[in-house]
Amino acid sequence: KPALTKIGAQMSNLTGVRAIMKDINETLRASKGKELYNLSAGNPLILPEVEQLWRDCTADLLASSEYGEVVCRYGSSQGYAPLINTIVKDFNQRYGLNLTDRNILITAGSQTIYFYAANAFGGYTNDGDLKEIVLPLSPDYTGYGGVCLFPEALVAYKPTLDIDTAAHRFKYRPDFNQLSITENTGCVIFSRPCNPTGNVLTNDEVSKITDLAAPYNVPVLIDSAYAPPFPALNFTEMTPVFGENILHCMSLSKAGLPGERIGVAIGDEKLIQVLECFQTNVGIHSSRYGQAIASRAIESGTLANIAENVIRPFYQKKFDVLESTLEAAMPKNLPWFLHRGEGAIFGWLWLQDLPMTDWEFYQELKKVGVIVVPGSSFFPGLKEEWEHKHQCLRISLTGSDEEITIGMQRLAKVAERVYQVA
Ligand code: PLP
Known part of the structure; x- marks a missing residue:
């Protein structure tokens, strides 16, 4: 084994859901012949219309004189000029903005935007002060757990819960009594719509967060990997929020191009320049x-x-299948709560007072051929213990209707049994 530095050791750890994927992959491999209902995937499905779109664009590129220029040359770290100009025009028109090309950065996937920002704005300053990367509402995207070279910088806040007991639904809200953004904050990050919960913070909640950050010039990264205008995986009305200290971050991954690694950051020129230099050092473009x-x-x-x-209605229908199956199958007297499905490609189920951990429940589900992701991997940066962390599951909407239906019927039976035994 090579000797590793502190950063080397940190970065060679698998964090969050990646660690669980190993267990899932081994389960899948060992299950030869046995029918499995795999509702763990984070990979979007390949929808025929989406694949066709990218085929058509590729054919157009191949036939154009631009081809050699595109693939046979290095370019600027800021991104390919025609794409930058297209985004400027599209967003100015769509949202009435005054963006110029200096407000845009194209990155190798949006994950890298969070990596650059977490380490450019978070971590230790020259004076040795620790600047925190604040996640204002936990749970949130598991990938934020791996982006800091100094993991002690990542700080997440417990939410408050709006619970509709009779309807078996709930929704997370940022807890503004706890959330603290100060001169010790380096940046703020949250996903909207949220992976894993499907939550969409309201415009009012977003403004409150950005207002808290503004006096300290703290950049707020709004991870819009599921937001409109593409992939438009919002099932509730939402408008993107722009502003001086906001970095609006997009991804082409859920719109059919995860393999090409394209992220887009939109924001103030001074912030964009910092991230652009970081990108030059890390991977050029x-x-x-x-x-x-x-x-x-x-x-x-x-x-x-x-x-x-195409994309939005496809996943919205899957959420409807999930919701109606749980309603029909779950025992009424069990304290189960499905998070409001406001967007993204997952359902988030909270089993209150679950008499075992989410990991143990995941193992029980595996025994009946159902695979979901235990929820505890989606609380990066949350340092305090919280029983809720071990009572949730993420259910992927990438399964077929049949997989979701049978998977949830079996889950209901397992839930009934484990609560009864207790
Ligand atoms: N942010 C969220 C909320 C995600 O769910 C994902 C991927 O699943 C990413 C960021 C990273 O996406 P990419 O790096 O492919 O743009």
């Missing part, structure tokens, strides 16, 4: 082939159109 086809899909309006008319 994102794939230009991916950027060139993305530019075509956005410019023609097809991507936004397919997002709204």
Whole structure:
């Protein structure tokens, strides 16, 4: 084994859901012949219309004189100019903004935006002060757990819960009595819509957070990997929020291009420049082939159109299947609560007073051929103990209707049994 530095040891750890994926993959491999209902995937499905769109854009690129310029040359770290200009035009028109090309950075996937920001704004200053990376509402995206070279910098806050007992539904809210953003804060990050919960923070909640950060010039990264205009995986009305200290971060991954690694950060020129230099040092730039086809899909309006008319309804229907199956199958007297399905590609189920941990419940589900993801991996940065952390499950909406239905019927039976035994 090579000798590792502190950072080397930190970065060679698998964090959050990646660690569990290993167990899931081994289960899948060992299950030869046995029918499994796998509702663990975070990978979006390949929808035929979406694949066709990217094929068409590729054909167009191949036939154009631009091809050699795109794939046979290095480019600027800020991104491929035609894509940047297309986004400027699209967003100015769509949202009435005054963006210029200096407000845009294209990155190798949006995960890298969070990595650059977490380490450019969070961690130790020259004076040795620790600048925190604040996650204002936990649970949130598991990938934030791995982005800090100094994990002690990551600080997440417990939410408050709006519970509708009769309807078996709940929703997380940021707890503004606890949330603290000060001169010790380096940046703030949250996903909207949220992976894993499907929560969409209201515009009012977003403004409250950005107002808390503004006096300290703290950048607020709004992870819009599931937001409109693409992939438009919001099932409730929502409008993106822009502002001086906001970095609006997008991803092409849930719109069919996860393999091409394209993220987009939109924000103040001074913030964009910091991240751009970071990117030059880390990996020079994102794939230009991916950027060139993305530019075509956005410019023609097809991507936004397919997002709204194909991608969103597809997953919204899956959520309906999940919801109606749980309603029919779950014992009425059990304290089960499904998070309001406001977006993204997951259902988030809270089993209050569950008489075992989420990990043990996950093992019980495996025994009946159902795989979901135990919820405790989605609380990166939350240092205090909280029993709720061990009472939740993430259920992927990428399963077929049949997989979701049978998976949830079996889950209901297991839940009934484990609560009864206790
Ligand atoms: N943010 C959220 C909320 C996600 O769910 C994901 C991927 O699942 C990412 C960021 C990272 O996406 P990418 O790096 O592919 O843009």
